[in-house]
Amino acid sequence: MSKPGDFAAVRKDIVALLHQPEYDDGSAGPVLVRLAWHSSGTYDAETDTGGSNGAGMRYEAEGGDPANAGLQHARVFLEPVKEKHSWITYADLWTLAGVVAIEEMGGPSIEWKAGRTDYVDDSKLPPRGRLPDGAKGADHIRHIFYRMGFSDQEIVALSGAHNLGRCHSDRSGFHGAWVNNPTRFSNQYFRLLASLDWREKTLENGVKQFVHVDEDLDEELMMLPTDMALLSDPHFAQWVKRYAEDKELFFADFAKVFAKLVELGIKRDASGKITNADNERGRYRAAPKKSARPGKPADAVVDTTIPEETVLPFLHANMAHDLPQLMFQTSALASGFCQALLLALDIIELRHPPGVVVTTSGIQKFYSNGLDLEHANATPGFFRDSLYRLWRRFLTYPMPTVALLNGHAFAGALMLALMHDYRIQNPHRGYLCLNELELGVPLRPPMSSVFRQKLSPHTYRTLVLEAKRYKALEALKEGIVDGLGGIEEVLAFVEEGGLVKKAGGVYGLLKEEMWRETVEYLDGWEEEQERDGKVQGRREKEKVEGERRVKGWETGTKAKL
Ligand code: HEM
Structure with missing residues (x-):
């Protein structure tokens, strides 16, 4: 814990976490820059809503926006800093981290001012859809950035941030880096954009982007359609050319415009203090600082980056037994729930020593309620970005996973349990059942395949074509579960199987191969x-x-x- 207001200490710890040899190009820097930008880029000048105040990405409505996919890595990287300097707000930390990362990667110094507050709930979040779409053209770019109050020159300068980092197929659908050295800030992005030949390429996932193959490096560089629009639009293009020729000019303009970006939605008095009156405009008011400590992932009770509104997963490391245990409380497998679990699994993998993950529900009656079909059908990308991603993660997780089925597990809930390596069922409560037949809903390929791969043909047939309800003993006999009992029995099961020692190494890879059929359907x-x-x-x-x-x-x- 540092003295409140000791931003130099915070900066030092941000610098220290940038080096991440296991992540991307060895640096957390680019994704931190993107976190700062997406925190701020929701601003709408007309209604004075959105912007860098509030740290809304802690809530599902904003954090779970597909436009923000992948930014949970940035938030997880910053969690230890928040814990150590608990006085800093998330909104300040996320914007400061972007600024520090740019400076550390060789970029210009950027003016950064403190004072942002964190929303206490999700009632003031901006609507989704305010961030740009890389597949579009110049009109779209202007529409998005004019809304925030930026000029053509500022738009081009800001876009120079694509000198950093890369696109990930599992986040945005695009793939690759813009430059050869994506952790060094420079004007190379503009130089390459202006000078190389870029040809359109359709990726395996159907997404279109532009590529250039660097013969010397044997590496394919990329540009988004929006990047190319900066070249084809004459007003933008003049700035691309100037920044390509004049690095000093780009650095100076970028520093100014990035400082403006992280101040969006923030109004200050002469002394620099954020003023409420301005934040009240458009019925927005800066909420008081959220006081709850986020806790460090290892012993967090509720991680505040997990959306608390839709789901309440408790990530406890059961320190007595040294097992990360994910206990959730939710009515259904909706996107918020899936994203929260995905984040928790990332936290466990990145911040825990290898062990065994146990999931169970805080609601006695149910392990989970299964899919909310209405939500699933009404939410674009729900299967690909949330449900299937979660299932795939469990199916190939690099540690043993155990589902403790404390109560009913029907349909989607049973599928979730099957994605785990082992299942222990409460002998006193709950049925297991695949009741799609009764629901009149067909089984999609991965839903069916996991049963086919993990259970006998006889059990598979009874589950699917008879929608039989299995009590614990029968489920054990049929091999649907591996044992009966509660948490004590789970611990004994883990102990007996020496499961803790199995984690890490090739464990996840072995599962990728074992369950290849289901994995391929999920992908x-x-x-x-x-x-x-x-x-x-x-x-x-x-x-x-x-x-x-x-x-x-x-x-x-x-x-x-
Ligand atoms: C038209 C405007 C923009 C569009 C359409 C756009 C789109 C994208 C996309 C699709 C990605 C790849 C995400 C992924 O797959 O992980 C990305 C990455 C990135 N963007 Fe942008 N972006 C825009 C503007 C900006 C601005 C204004 C900044 C900052 C000032 C910025 C900074 C970054 C950074 C640093 C990355 C790399 C992240 C990483 O390596 O994880 N972008 N952007």
């Missing part, structure tokens, strides 16, 4: 959609043809069976 979401469509089409066609044949038989032949 190949788009193809499966297509296949679903074809299957449906074929069924329709068969029905029509069948109808024609039967009619022909009824009217034409008069034959009797």
